[in-house]
Each structure stands twice: as structure tokens, then as C-alpha cells.
Amino acid sequence: MLFSQPFLLLLGVYCSFVTASPLDRRAAPTVTLDTATVTGVASGLVNEWLGIPFALPPTGDLRFQLPQPIPPYNTSFSASAYGPACPQQPPTIPIPPGLASETLNYLTTTIYNAVTPSSEDLLQIMTAAQWIYGGGYETGGTSSYDGSVIVNKAIDLDVPAIYVSMNYRVTAFGFLASAEVQAAGVGNLGMQDQRQAMRWVQTYISAFGGDPTKVTIWGESAGAWSVGLHLVTNGGNPAGLFRAAFMESGSPIPIGDITNGQGYYDFLVAQTGCTGASDTLQCLREVPYDTLMNAINETPNVLSYQSLALAWLPRVDGVFLTADPQQLVLQGSVADVPFVTGDCDDEGTLFSLSTLNxxxxxxxxxxxxxxxxxxxxxxxxxxxxxxxxxxxxxxxxxxxxxxxxxxxxxxxxxxxxxxxxxxxxxxxxxxxxxxxxxxxxxxxxxxxxxxxxxxxxxxxxxxxxxxxxxxxxxxxxxxxxxxxxxxxxxxxxxxxxxxxxxxxxxxxxxxxxxxxxxxxxxxxxxxxxxxxxxx
Missing domain, CATH: 3.40.50.1820 (Alpha/Beta hydrolase fold, catalytic domain)
Structure with a gap:
């Protein structure tokens, strides 16, 4: 394993790691976390540790709660396979008649391929560069992206890096928004998951040969928007969690108050039978998973008619975000780190297929x-x-x-x-x-x-x-x-x-x-x- 490697943090909630290895090992690689031995997978010139939990499962009474740090590892385990993705809200892809086969192929296989299986027990990490996947805050998972490509390229260039990706809660599980949510201080849970993953990296990355002072956060689409929000939160103080940022199709975006999501919250309350509850948020914590998921799936998704005017997204909650991110930029609340940001030329075409009427x-x-x-x-x-x-x-x-x-x-x-x-x-x-x-x-x-x-x-x-x-x-x-x-x-x-x-x-x-x-x-x-x- 190479040492003092900078790395990218890719956000998802099970952590997975990909590191450089000096040769193709027959024996599975191991790493010691606290008192536990964690066994990964050797693949060519890289070692991979997949599906390491970095927070307690947000299930039961921890649903719609801030991520809870995982206790010290004291039982050895295998990290040879990805953990499940967070609960997904698959988009309904609008396909107008007469599209060219090339376009159909990109729409159905490349852009929004389903991430399965999913589960509420989802906060795990994969190691390598710190990457935040996209998916409109509705879909996405660590298993969709092959971090070994990044690490192998780093080896080729003799600038070895570690790639880290982690799951984070999406849809209502991560971005429930309402006055009730604000009062409970549990807004922007998906962003808080990402932040918890960054803290985990600071504690454990050295065990994989990484340098915790050399973290770059990197994301695409909702992942890039997330990177932008990490740049402006906490008064612009990165708190030692990262030293640089790379954004593909996303920068700090304009978003409103958390109470702007009240209508979606009320819809879930009604659909799950929680209308008469004295504490509707606690009721939502207790409804069966399938009941809640069915209600979420009836809300607009990123390819619905309203499209990028998302139902589930970060909002100003007074905790993670104290103001509209663009107002925070005007106030100078921006982490003083180098960054890259860019876009594709035709960002809006995919999201306009649902508005042909x-x-x-x-x-x-x-x-x-x-x-x-x-x-x-x-x-x-x-x-x-x-x-x-x-x-x-x-x-x-x-x-x-x-x-x-x-x-x-x-x-x-x-x-x-x-x-x-x-x-x-x-x-x-x-x-x-x-x-x-x-x-x-x-x-x-x-x-x-x-x-x-x-x-x-x-x-x-x-x-x-x-x-x-x-x-x-x-x-x-x-x-x-x-x-x-x-x-x-x-x-x-x-x-x-x-x-x-x-x-x-x-x-x-x-x-x-x-x-x-x-x-x-x-x-x-x-x-x-x-x-x-x-x-």
C-alpha cells in the first residue's frame, strides 16, 4: 500500500476504498480499524475495501435522525462487496416517439441505470478519492462507479491517490423538509451523512495509507451541488475535512427555506396514515418501510414534469445552511480552498423531455x-x-x-x-x-x-x-x-x-x-x- 496519498472523497453512505498496491496479490488485503481486521479484495494493482459501515444504520427510531457515529470496530469482518444503496426513487424516463437508437441507448442504459439493491441500512463507505455521486438527490450509490479507474490512472501518472466513496440518504429519507423537521433540527440529513463520512475519513484514512490533510471532495450533478454546499456551510470553515474541491455539473445553487418543502411533507403524512398523529414526524419514523417508500414514489422525481425544480433537495434549515447558498457566497462564507467547476454544454436537454406539451x-x-x-x-x-x-x-x-x-x-x-x-x-x-x-x-x-x-x-x-x-x-x-x-x-x-x-x-x-x-x-x-x- 502506498503512503501519504491524497485522495478524493466520493459521497455515499457505505464507505468503500480503493488504494494502490505494488503488485497483484493473491492474498486478500487486510487493514486494522481499531481492534478489528477488515479484509478487502485485491484486483490488479489496486486493493479494494467495500461496504465498510461509517455510521449506525438510520433505521427504526434513527430514521429521520442525524447520523450517529459508529462505535469503535471490535469485530473483524469482510469488506469484499458493496453494501446496498440508499432507498431510491427511480425516475420515470420520458421517451418521446421516434428517438434515434443512440439517444434511446443513452437514456435507458447510461444516464439512469437503476441502482439495486437498496436498504435503509445503508451508511457505508468505499475507499479511494472522496467522491459524491449524483442522481438528483433521489438515486445513486457507490457501486455505480468504478473507482479503480481513477486509482489506476493515478498509478500511471505516478501521482498515487486513494478513492473513497460513500452512500448518503436521498429522497425523503435524506431531505425531508417542513416546519416540523426544522423544529426537530433534522434537516438536510443527506448532507449530514456526507459530513459524517468526511469525519470518518479523518479518523481512519491513515490506516489505508492515506493522508487526512490531503482530501479533495469531488462530485457530479447532485454530488457537485453537494460539494458546493460543503464549501459554503459552517461559515466557510472546512474544519480540516478537505483541502480542495472538484465539481462536475454543479456549484452552490439557489435554494429556499426548509418550509418550502411543507407540501411534500404533508403529502407523506397523509399517504402513510399519520395525519391524526400528535407527532407526525415520529409517526413517519414508525410507519413500515414499504408504506413510506410507496408514498415517496408518488412524489415528483427528477425527470417528472417539474424536473429540476426538485421535490427532495437540500434547503435552508438554520443548521447546515443558514441562508440561501448564493447569499452565503455573497457574504464571503466560502471555504478558502482551490476548486474546479465545470458543466456540459447541453445540461438541460435531458430534463426537458417531460415538458413537450x-x-x-x-x-x-x-x-x-x-x-x-x-x-x-x-x-x-x-x-x-x-x-x-x-x-x-x-x-x-x-x-x-x-x-x-x-x-x-x-x-x-x-x-x-x-x-x-x-x-x-x-x-x-x-x-x-x-x-x-x-x-x-x-x-x-x-x-x-x-x-x-x-x-x-x-x-x-x-x-x-x-x-x-x-x-x-x-x-x-x-x-x-x-x-x-x-x-x-x-x-x-x-x-x-x-x-x-x-x-x-x-x-x-x-x-x-x-x-x-x-x-x-x-x-x-x-x-x-x-x-x-x-x-
Missing amino acids: ISTDAQLQTYLQTYWFPGAPDATIQQLLVDYPQDPTQGSPYNTGILNQLSPQFKRIASIQGDAAFQAPRRFFLQQRSGLQNTWAFLSQRLKSVPVLGSFHTSDLLNVYGGNDMTEYLVQFVTNLDPNGAGNLEWPQWTTSAPNLLTFLDGLIPQQLTQDTYRADAIAYMIDVNLNYTR
């Missing part, structure tokens, strides 16, 4: 005021519609002319959703932190030729987990706090005076430098709208 400006305005910007006056929405015209040549997937227009408003809605949830928060964050800390930014335009989807949300994962150039930039950043050094195109920092984007491309030229100035007026206005109207 919106065909007029009036319908689109109602949709935006209902789900995205509640309280926004008509004039504000009308200005957005000016900035994001119906002209298909200006919509997403971008630079595809009149192609991919599934409905009169599809490419327009895809552009609005992609900018509101991803591009505008990223650019806002970079603008606010320029000159205050080292920052790099990227844009992925790979797979641009995929019909309807273009360079869709999650397409960059095929690059980083494919062991390609993005993987090289990642492991260099984890090791040296600078993504450069692997022989790829030099990646300059992002500043307001030089907003450089490392742009990943298909074809003979794999990367080029571009400027982060596209849709300047539209995104500037979207930033302002995000700051004033939260969900």
Missing part, C-alpha cells in the same frame, strides 16, 4: 412561475423569454441549427433549465471568487452529435470514468492542487479578466481554450433572477 409563451411563463421562480412578476419572466427566445437555432442542444426541435418550446426550455440550474450558478460562483482563491473551469462539448440530447448532463462522466484526459486533470489536481502536469493542454485559471474554459471536444483536437462569455446577457439576467426568487 408546453407549446406557447403563456404556458411557458406559467410553468416558470409555478415551479422555477415562484413570486417572480410577469415582467421578470417576460424578460427571461426575451433573453431565451423561441428561435431553435439559439436553443439547446446548442449549435445544432433547426435540428432537435422536438416541440415548439423544447430547445428553449432546455436552454433555460440548463442555465438556471448549472451554467448560471457556476459563472456566478466563479465571478464572486475570482482573485480570492485558485479556480479552474471547464466545458464539455463531447458527444455533441447525440440526437436531441447533444452534450447532455452526465456525458462528462463517460470521460472521467473512462480513464481519459479529464481523469488525468483530476488526479493531478488532487495531488498537486493544480490540474496541469500530465502532458495535456495547459489549463489556465479562471479570472474575471480572463474567464478561461478548458473545453473538451470530440475529434482530432481533444481540448481547446475558450472564453466563458457565451450567452453573456442571458446568463447575467438568470443570475439575478436566481438571487431573487428561490424555490
Whole structure:
């Protein structure tokens, strides 16, 4: 095992570890945690420990409670298989008729493949880089991502790293929100799981040869949003839990008060028979798992009509988040660590397949005021519609002319959703932190030729987990706090005076430098709208 290795923290609730090994061992690797011997799996040049519990199972009366630290390990056990994923809310994928087979393949096998099995007994970890999976705070698990790809790339580059991933509670199990939840101090449990996993790493990573002072937190989609929230919580003090951050398709996002989730809470209470209970939160703790899960599955998911206006997500609870994350950024409540943040070119296409029935400006305005910007006056929405015209040549997937227009408003809605949830928060964050800390930014335009989807949300994962150039930039950043050094195109920092984007491309030229100035007026206005109207 290599020592003093920096590592990435990938968030999920069973911990799993992947470390470099000097040779292909026949004997299974072991590690001592407290007084227990934990046996892993040897695979090529890496050792893996899968499914190590890092907190007490959040079952029984611990459902809807803060994660409880696990007692010292005193019984030896095998960590040769992933633990179950957290309870999942599988999305219902909208598939319009006539889609190209390539698009169908990405939709059904690549983007949202089901994570099974799942269980409430889910807080376990896998070791390697510290990674936070995405899934719209509704799906995801450590077993979906092969961390050995990252570790093997680090070995190739002679910058060895440890990869750590962990489960965290999603859907209502992790993000129940209401006045009752706030009063009990149990909001944002999924985020608290992630934080507990980070504390576990500080205690135990040295047993695996890792350096607890060299943690990089890394995530994609909801995982990247989570990374952004860890940057702004606790007054911007990382409390020694990490020294750098890497965000794919996510930055600190605009979110509202925890009581904004009251309607979903009340729905679960009604559906589970808890309406007459004197303590509805305690009643929800006691209802059978299947009853609660069935009720959760009746709430909107990330690919439902309201899409990225998520039902289950972090909210301002006064504990983990004391204010809207973007307001915290304005207040300077940001961890002073180097970070990378970037997006795919066509973030919104995947999430706009469920809104093909919106065909007029009036319908689109109602949709935006209902789900995205509640309280926004008509004039504000009308200005957005000016900035994001119906002209298909200006919509997403971008630079595809009149192609991919599934409905009169599809490419327009895809552009609005992609900018509101991803591009505008990223650019806002970079603008606010320029000159205050080292920052790099990227844009992925790979797979641009995929019909309807273009360079869709999650397409960059095929690059980083494919062991390609993005993987090289990642492991260099984890090791040296600078993504450069692997022989790829030099990646300059992002500043307001030089907003450089490392742009990943298909074809003979794999990367080029571009400027982060596209849709300047539209995104500037979207930033302002995000700051004033939260969900």
C-alpha cells in the first residue's frame, strides 16, 4: 500500500476504498480499524475495501435522525462487496416517439441505470478519492462507479491517490423538509451523512495509507451541488475535512427555506396514515418501510414534469445552511480552498423531455412561475423569454441549427433549465471568487452529435470514468492542487479578466481554450433572477 496519498472523497453512505498496491496479490488485503481486521479484495494493482459501515444504520427510531457515529470496530469482518444503496426513487424516463437508437441507448442504459439493491441500512463507505455521486438527490450509490479507474490512472501518472466513496440518504429519507423537521433540527440529513463520512475519513484514512490533510471532495450533478454546499456551510470553515474541491455539473445553487418543502411533507403524512398523529414526524419514523417508500414514489422525481425544480433537495434549515447558498457566497462564507467547476454544454436537454406539451409563451411563463421562480412578476419572466427566445437555432442542444426541435418550446426550455440550474450558478460562483482563491473551469462539448440530447448532463462522466484526459486533470489536481502536469493542454485559471474554459471536444483536437462569455446577457439576467426568487 502506498503512503501519504491524497485522495478524493466520493459521497455515499457505505464507505468503500480503493488504494494502490505494488503488485497483484493473491492474498486478500487486510487493514486494522481499531481492534478489528477488515479484509478487502485485491484486483490488479489496486486493493479494494467495500461496504465498510461509517455510521449506525438510520433505521427504526434513527430514521429521520442525524447520523450517529459508529462505535469503535471490535469485530473483524469482510469488506469484499458493496453494501446496498440508499432507498431510491427511480425516475420515470420520458421517451418521446421516434428517438434515434443512440439517444434511446443513452437514456435507458447510461444516464439512469437503476441502482439495486437498496436498504435503509445503508451508511457505508468505499475507499479511494472522496467522491459524491449524483442522481438528483433521489438515486445513486457507490457501486455505480468504478473507482479503480481513477486509482489506476493515478498509478500511471505516478501521482498515487486513494478513492473513497460513500452512500448518503436521498429522497425523503435524506431531505425531508417542513416546519416540523426544522423544529426537530433534522434537516438536510443527506448532507449530514456526507459530513459524517468526511469525519470518518479523518479518523481512519491513515490506516489505508492515506493522508487526512490531503482530501479533495469531488462530485457530479447532485454530488457537485453537494460539494458546493460543503464549501459554503459552517461559515466557510472546512474544519480540516478537505483541502480542495472538484465539481462536475454543479456549484452552490439557489435554494429556499426548509418550509418550502411543507407540501411534500404533508403529502407523506397523509399517504402513510399519520395525519391524526400528535407527532407526525415520529409517526413517519414508525410507519413500515414499504408504506413510506410507496408514498415517496408518488412524489415528483427528477425527470417528472417539474424536473429540476426538485421535490427532495437540500434547503435552508438554520443548521447546515443558514441562508440561501448564493447569499452565503455573497457574504464571503466560502471555504478558502482551490476548486474546479465545470458543466456540459447541453445540461438541460435531458430534463426537458417531460415538458413537450408546453407549446406557447403563456404556458411557458406559467410553468416558470409555478415551479422555477415562484413570486417572480410577469415582467421578470417576460424578460427571461426575451433573453431565451423561441428561435431553435439559439436553443439547446446548442449549435445544432433547426435540428432537435422536438416541440415548439423544447430547445428553449432546455436552454433555460440548463442555465438556471448549472451554467448560471457556476459563472456566478466563479465571478464572486475570482482573485480570492485558485479556480479552474471547464466545458464539455463531447458527444455533441447525440440526437436531441447533444452534450447532455452526465456525458462528462463517460470521460472521467473512462480513464481519459479529464481523469488525468483530476488526479493531478488532487495531488498537486493544480490540474496541469500530465502532458495535456495547459489549463489556465479562471479570472474575471480572463474567464478561461478548458473545453473538451470530440475529434482530432481533444481540448481547446475558450472564453466563458457565451450567452453573456442571458446568463447575467438568470443570475439575478436566481438571487431573487428561490424555490
